[in-house]
Amino acid sequence: MSKTRQTINSTAIHAILLSYMLLALWPIFLTIINSFKSRKAIFRDPMGLPGVDSFSLKGFEKVLLRSDFEIYFMNSIIVTIATLALVLLLGTMAAWALSEYRFKGNKWLGLYLAVGIMIPIRLGSVSLLQLIVNMNLANTLTALVLVYIAQSLPLAIFILSEFMQQIPQDLKEAARCDGVSEYTIFFKVILPLTRPAIATVGVFTLVPVWNDLWFPLILAPSDKTQTITLGVQQFIGQYVTDWNAVLASLTLAIVPILIIYILLSRHLIRGITAGAVK
Amino acid sequence: MSPRGGRFARFPHHVLVFLAPATIIYTMFMVYPLLDSIRLSLYNTDGTGAFHFTGLTNYIALMTDPEWSNAFWNALKNNFIFFCIHMLVQNPIGIMLAALLSLPKLTGRTTYRTLIFMPTMLSVVIIGFIWQLILSPLWGVSESLLSFIGLTDWFQPWLGQEGTALLTLSLISVWQFVGIPMMLVYAAMLNIPEDLTEGAIIDGATHWEIFWHIKLPLILPTIAMISILTFVANFNAFDLIYSVKGALAGPNFSTDIMGTLFYRTFFGFQLQLGNPTMGATVATMMFGVILVGVLFYLFVLQRKLRRYAL
Amino acid sequence: MSDIQLKRIDKSFGKVKVLHDINMSVKDGEFIVFVGPSGCGKSTLLRVIAGLEQVTTGELFIDDERVNDVQPRERGIAMVFQSYALYPHMTVYKNMSFGLKLRKYNKQEIDKRVRTAAETLQLTDYLDRRPAELSGGQRQRVAIGRAIVRNPKVFLFDEPLSNLDAALRVKTRIEIAKLHKKLDATIIYVTHDQVEAMTLADKIVVLNNGRVEQVGAPLELYNNPANIFVAGFIGSPKMNFLKSTVASVKNGAVKIRLQDDRLVCFAHDTPANGNDTATLGIRPEHLLLSEEADGLLKAEVDVVERLGDVSYLYCTLSDGTPIIASSPGTSLATTGDVIHLTARTEKIHVFGPDGNAWK
Ligand SMILES: Nc1ncnc2c1ncn2[C@@H]1O[C@H](COP(=O)(O)OP(=O)(O)OP(=O)(O)O)[C@@H](O)[C@H]1O
Ligand SMILES: [Mg+2]
Numbered sequence: 001m002s003k004t005r006q007t008i009n010s011t012a013i014h015a016i017l018l019s020y021m022l023l024a025l026w027p028i029f030l031t032i033i034n035s036f037k038s039r040k041a042i043f044r045d046p047m048g049l050p051g052v053d054s055f056s057l058k059g060f061e062k063v064l065l066r067s068d069f070e071i072y073f074m075n076s077i078i079v080t081i082a083t084l085a086l087v088l089l090l091g092t093m094a095a096w097a098l099s100e101y102r103f104k105g106n107k108w109l110g111l112y113l114a115v116g117i118m119i120p121i122r123l124g125s126v127s128l129l130q131l132i133v134n135m136n137l138a139n140t141l142t143a144l145v146l147v148y149i150a151q152s153l154p155l156a157i158f159i160l161s162e163f164m165q166q167i168p169q170d171l172k173e174a175a176r177c178d179g180v181s182e183y184t185i186f187f188k189v190i191l192p193l194t195r196p197a198i199a200t201v202g203v204f205t206l207v208p209v210w211n212d213l214w215f216p217l218i219l220a221p222s223d224k225t226q227t228i229t230l231g232v233q234q235f236i237g238q239y240v241t242d243w244n245a246v247l248a249s250l251t252l253a254i255v256p257i258l259i260i261y262i263l264l265s266r267h268l269i270r271g272i273t274a275g276a277v278k
Numbered sequence: 279m280s281p282r283g284g285r286f287a288r289f290p291h292h293v294l295v296f297l298a299p300a301t302i303i304y305t306m307f308m309v310y311p312l313l314d315s316i317r318l319s320l321y322n323t324d325g326t327g328a329f330h331f332t333g334l335t336n337y338i339a340l341m342t343d344p345e346w347s348n349a350f351w352n353a354l355k356n357n358f359i360f361f362c363i364h365m366l367v368q369n370p371i372g373i374m375l376a377a378l379l380s381l382p383k384l385t386g387r388t389t390y391r392t393l394i395f396m397p398t399m400l401s402v403v404i405i406g407f408i409w410q411l412i413l414s415p416l417w418g419v420s421e422s423l424l425s426f427i428g429l430t431d432w433f434q435p436w437l438g439q440e441g442t443a444l445l446t447l448s449l450i451s452v453w454q455f456v457g458i459p460m461m462l463v464y465a466a467m468l469n470i471p472e473d474l475t476e477g478a479i480i481d482g483a484t485h486w487e488i489f490w491h492i493k494l495p496l497i498l499p500t501i502a503m504i505s506i507l508t509f510v511a512n513f514n515a516f517d518l519i520y521s522v523k524g525a526l527a528g529p530n531f532s533t534d535i536m537g538t539l540f541y542r543t544f545f546g547f548q549l550q551l552g553n554p555t556m557g558a559t560v561a562t563m564m565f566g567v568i569l570v571g572v573l574f575y576l577f578v579l580q581r582k583l584r585r586y587a588l
Numbered sequence: 589m590s591d592i593q594l595k596r597i598d599k600s601f602g603k604v605k606v607l608h609d610i611n612m613s614v615k616d617g618e619f620i621v622f623v624g625p626s627g628c629g630k631s632t633l634l635r636v637i638a639g640l641e642q643v644t645t646g647e648l649f650i651d652d653e654r655v656n657d658v659q660p661r662e663r664g665i666a667m668v669f670q671s672y673a674l675y676p677h678m679t680v681y682k683n684m685s686f687g688l689k690l691r692k693y694n695k696q697e698i699d700k701r702v703r704t705a706a707e708t709l710q711l712t713d714y715l716d717r718r719p720a721e722l723s724g725g726q727r728q729r730v731a732i733g734r735a736i737v738r739n740p741k742v743f744l745f746d747e748p749l750s751n752l753d754a755a756l757r758v759k760t761r762i763e764i765a766k767l768h769k770k771l772d773a774t775i776i777y778v779t780h781d782q783v784e785a786m787t788l789a790d791k792i793v794v795l796n797n798g799r800v801e802q803v804g805a806p807l808e809l810y811n812n813p814a815n816i817f818v819a820g821f822i823g824s825p826k827m828n829f830l831k832s833t834v835a836s837v838k839n840g841a842v843k844i845r846l847q848d849d850r851l852v853c854f855a856h857d858t859p860a861n862g863n864d865t866a867t868l869g870i871r872p873e874h875l876l877l878s879e880e881a882d883g884l885l886k887a888e889v890d891v892v893e894r895l896g897d898v899s900y901l902y903c904t905l906s907d908g909t910p911i912i913a914s915s916p917g918t919s920l921a922t923t924g925d926v927i928h929l930t931a932r933t934e935k936i937h938v939f940g941p942d943g944n945a946w947k
Contacts, residue, residue: 013378017390020375021515024394024453024543027408029517030419041565046419090300097296103329109297118506120514122537123565124311126318126544127557130310150307153300182292193354213517227399233521236407246411261399265392268399269461476640477673481687481734482661491686495677586676587720 002168026222028254035059035247043244060247063235066245068223069252072231079141080209083148087156087205090149094195095160096186100172110161116154122214123145132219139222152205159204163197164190188232199267210257312565318558329555336559346556350563352531353539356444360535361512363448364455369504371452372459373497377489379460380467382475391464398457402517409450410522413437422480435477437522445532451518455511459504466500467493499583506575516541536564589653590616590664590741590774597646599629599636599798606632607798610646614776614791619768621785622778623821624795628650630778633795634744637776650741666735667741667744672727674719674734680706681715684733691738701737708770709733725756731813732764736771745777749784768815782822786810794818816943819869825900827937828875828911830868830885834922837862842946844868844938850884854933856946866946869937872900875913875929876920883928889921903927 033049034042041054048054063069098110121128128147129138137143167190175185216230226234232253239245261268306588319336321329340346375394379387412419413436421433436446470493478488516537519527525547527534542550544557592614600605606629614620622630635641637648639660648655655663666687674683681702688698706712709729710721719727735743748764749757765788768775779785786806794801794809794817798893802814806822813819819827835843835851842856844866852868880886887903890910894917901913901921913929921927938946 010384013381013384014386017375017378017394020371021390021393024397024456027405027412028397028400030412031408045420046417090303093296096301097293101290101293103293109301112309113301113304118303118510119312119565119568120510121311122514122516122521123568124308124315124560125540126311126554126561127314128307128311130314130554131307146303147307150304153304158302182290183295186296203569207399210405212404213401213521229403232401232407233403237513243417245412246407250404250407254400257399257401258396261396262392265395269391269395471671471673472673473669473673474675477667477669477734478675478686479640479660479669480638480665481738482690483686487690492675586718 028258030256031247031250035244035251039244042247056244059242059244059246060252062239062242062245063249063252066228066239067231067235067249069228069231069249071224072226073230074140075225075258076210076228079144079148079205082141082145083152083209084202084205086145086149087152088194088198088201091153091156091160091201092191093186094153095157095164096190098157099161099164113154113157116151117158118134121151123217125214129218139225141218141220141225143219144215144225144227147219148205148212152209155204156201159200160194160197163194163200167193199264199270203268314557316562316565318555319562321555323553323555330483336556337563340556340559340563343373349531349534349539350560353534353536354567356533357513357515357535359444360448360451360515361509363445364508364512365505366450367449368456369459369501369508372456372504373463373494373501374466375456375460376463377493379464380493381485382472391461395457395461397454400454402451402454403521405450405454406518406521410437413446417527438529440529443523443529445517446535447522450522451515462500462504463497466497470496496586499580499585502575502579502583506571506579509571509575510568513564513571536560536567540564591649592742592774592776593647593649593652594637595647595649597633597636597648598644599632599641600644605644605798607636610800612793612803614774614801617772617774619775619777619788619790620793621791622776622793622795623780623785623790624801625821626780628795629798630780630795631746632779632798634667634746634776637742638665638744639663658803664741665744666738666740667740668731668735668748669745670747672719672731672751674727674730676719679716679718680711680722680730680733683719683730684737687734687738689745698737701739702733705733705736708736708767724752725760728752728760732767736767738889741774743773743775745775747778747780749779749781757784764788778875782824786822792822794821796821812945813869813937814945816867816869816939818936819939823871825872825912825914827869827871828913830870830905830909830911832868834862834864834866842938846884852884852933852936852938854936854938854947856938865941867939867943869939870913870931870935872914874931874935875911876931877913877915877919878928878930880928882930884930885911886928887913889923889925889927892922901927903929 030046034046036050036056037048037054038056038058041048041050041056045054050056094113098106098113132138132143132147135143137146171189171193172185175189180188210227212227212228213229213233216225216227217233220226221230232249235249236246307454317380320328320331320333322332322335323329340350377383379391411417413434415421415435421430424430424433434442436442474492475488478492483491513536515535519535519538520541521535523538525542525545527538527542540557540560543560544554545553546552589604594610594612597607597610598605610633623634624630632641636643639655639658643656650663650665665703675686678686684702684705685698688701690936693701704711704713709732710724711729711733714722714726714730717766719730722730728751731748745764749760752760753866761784765776777784778930789806791803792806792809793803795815802809802818804812809818809822813822813827818828820829830846832844832846832852835845836857837843840855841855842854844854846852846868875885878884885905887905889901889903891902893900893902897917899915899917900922901915901919903910903911903913904926911929913927936947940946
């Protein structure tokens with residue numbers, strides 16, 4: 001009797017998880033399948049998979065023709081990669097200095113850098129825009145990269161510092177005994193060792209940067225500097241009524257992320273859960 | 279000479295080199311703008327673009343002058359509703375999913391976890407548009423789905439109605455971000471040693487009792503952390519409302535929250551011109567709200583809820 | 589009445605089979621100890637009895653009721669974990685009363701039982717503390733208290749002492765023995781420490797690689813090990829094993845050839861064949877120093893460990909086999925000495941080529 005109850009329980013658990021999973025995936029799935037259908041089919045049979053007579057790539061043609069999707073895409077990639085690389089480099093350097101060297105004000109500097117984990121950088125936008133304009137960086141990707149670095153550094157430094165504390169003391173001590181300079185120790189010993197933390201820092205940096213709408217909108221809204229998120233937002237704003245184009249642009253924005261996510265999900269999730277432990 | 283030398287010795291040049299780039303960029307593009315915004319909120323601009331110090335005038339206007347205050351209190355109220363819905367819906371669902379995922383001997387947990395987390399990875403803008411399409415009466419997907427479960431007449435253009443738009447948008451956001459509390463709680467639950475739950479099983483507890491008496495008390499610090507993360511994210515939200523309802527946060531400002539109010543005030547809209555100093559004032563108010571939340575978390579929640587060594 | 593019977597129990601994790609055909613019965617009030625090397629399946633067997641793991645095949649009975657599909661909480665068992673598994677957010681009192689509360693006992697009854705158990709375990713002063721504020725030994729007692737208050741039919745202990753230091757381990761061991769007398773309960777106890785096993789058990793179950801090697805009272809295992817594994821596992825220092833060959837078998841008398849062509853002779857009814865390999869086993873405490881003429885073994889002393897009452901001589905035979913002999917603390921043997929050892933024939937164990945005991 002208990003046995004049947006146990007199986008019922010686990011069936012119920014799977015039923016709940018499965019239905020929630022469907023709820024999470026269904027809207028995404030719906031968007032993707034309909035982007036491959038003709039306008040008529042989109043409205044006549046929204047739930048159906050694209051078939052021989054309903055298949056159409058018209059939406060994608062329009063998107064690629066009428067907008068600079070490739071440019072947006074490249075912009076996003078450039079901004080994200082540049083941000084990630086610099087955050088990792090500068091973040092590791094700072095985390096290393098904070099966790100390794102004892103100097104006056106060490107604690108305060110750590111606290112100062114940690115404030116940014118909780119306080120959103122957006123709130124300084126008024127002055128930030130002025131600053132960027134004064135620096136002649138308005139409508140440049142550089143502006144975005146600089147702001148995103150500032151935005152991502154606090155959490156990156158926090159995570160990396162925790163990580164640094166696990167690097168065995170012996171490693172550094174051995175190198176110091178060999179009379180190696182602090183720079184060499186950092187670049188040759190420490191930097192390579194932080195590789196496992198990259199996934200964690202990566203998730204927390206990549207995703208918000210790639211998906212951000214606010215800063216592209218206020219700092220770099222020009223045609224040549226739009227990121228994909230802003231580009232899609234503007235494009236859809238212009239073509240609201242063109243369902244094929246709208247669905248196609250959404251699909252174009254979703255699919256790359258989904259592919260990366262599926263490929264890296266294991267690492268990403270490990271990163272999130274590891275980062276969350278503290 | 280000597281005290282200088284002494285300080286220098288304590289601050290060797292390589293430490294400076296390691297710390298300077300990060301600290302400079304962070305200070306310049308994050309701390310300075312934040313502080314400068316607060317300063318700007320105490321100024322006013324005239325037609326020529328010159329700044330005049332006006333003290334707290336902007337704040338008084340924002341809170342009492344009907345031209346501003348209606349919008350301000352409305353946005354603040356909406357933002358609290360937005361936050362409450364997240365706390366009441368997103369976090370309980372996230373915790374429940376995590377509790378189910380962490381049950382022993384569950385098959386397929388990685389798949390569930392990965393797929394349920396998927397929407398969280400996508401841009402809020404994309405999610406906003408997708409749901410806008412799905413809920414659009416033009417397309418009729420939701421209508422046919424509802425009729426499928428026998429609720430044909432139930433459908434309404436929820437996003438377009440003053441009474442339901444904010445709730446609908448909140449739920450869309452909940453739908454997207456449920457993955458975050460789920461993951462954090464799941465990670466916390468994985469940290470609870472299996473012996474502890476097995477001990478409880480032997481003591482005679484059911485899975486539900488284990489969750490309620492053992493797991494939940496042990497993950498309270500994580501729940502507090504999720505709450506503050508939700509709080510900060512919600513009072514800083516903008517993208518979803520902006521992409522679904524535009525800067526005007528319609529219908530009739532019923533979905534206006536602090537983020538959209540800030541944007542409108544700063545950049546202007548339709549007839550109203552942008553007003554940087556008033557924008558800075560709104561931003562500073564947001565800063566204040568978030569700061570209160572964070573301080574409450576740091577000094578009350580984090581102190582009260584002890585983390586038990588597991 | 590709380591008999592436990594295991595019939596043909598198999599347990600696999602996926603493709604890996606960790607328990608093979610376990611059969612045994614535990615009588616009411618017995619103190620049973622599972623011993624065996626790490627990874628042999630002791631914990632798994634205990635968890636099967638607790639109901640934390642389902643058996644793959646076979647049947648499990650408690651009080652003649654088949655409990656294969658009975659939930660742990662309905663089996664009338666209590667378990668003490670190696671890690672104690674105390675709830676870190678509850679006080680000692682709450683930890684002990686948790687199980688009773690779930691079973692909806694009334695407040696007075698709960699209080700009475702918790703206080704009685706606390707008294708027994710000398711925990712009365714600590715009832716308001718949390719586990720983090722207790723010493724290892726106190727935590728251990730709370731874990732036992734949590735089990736006692738429920739008056740279970742069977743107590744299961746999984747290496748409850750392994751996190752304690754040596755002195756405390758001895759003390760707690762004695763307390764557990766007293767507790768068993770007092771509660772008159774059935775106890776199944778897992779350990780890999782054979783001293784614990786020997787001192788506590790009414791009956792020892794020796795496990796190896798998921799199989800039961802031998803079941804018996806401690807002295808029975810010591811005196812009559814069923815095979816080489818049990819012989820080597822029980823007793824400290826370990827039994828010495830000497831490779832040897834069967835010289836002749838005549839009228840049920842077997843002669844076995846040792847180094848230097850010395851012979852050992854004993855009666856044995858299973859026909860052994862000439863030239864079969866056999867293993868002689870002699871416990872260090874049964875080796876005696878002797879004159880060359882009476883000696884069975886000739887060895888050179890490598891190291892002498894003097895423990896006071898007794899000295900262990902670590903020696904090497906001429907063929908390179910290391911052996912240990914124990915001698916009285918007054919022994920004068922030192923490193924480099926050549927000594928002669930002998931043993932009474934009835935103390936010599938002989939194992940056949942398959943490892944099973946002939947004698
Ligand atoms: N959940 C599991 N899944 C797969 N294999 C397991 C599992 N639990 C135990 N095993 C395997 O079963 C075997 C027996 O494990 P068990 O924990 O019973 O050993 P043990 O005798 O208690 O050892 P120790 O003295 O180290 O505690 C081991 O080889 C172990 O790797
Ligand atoms: Mg074990």
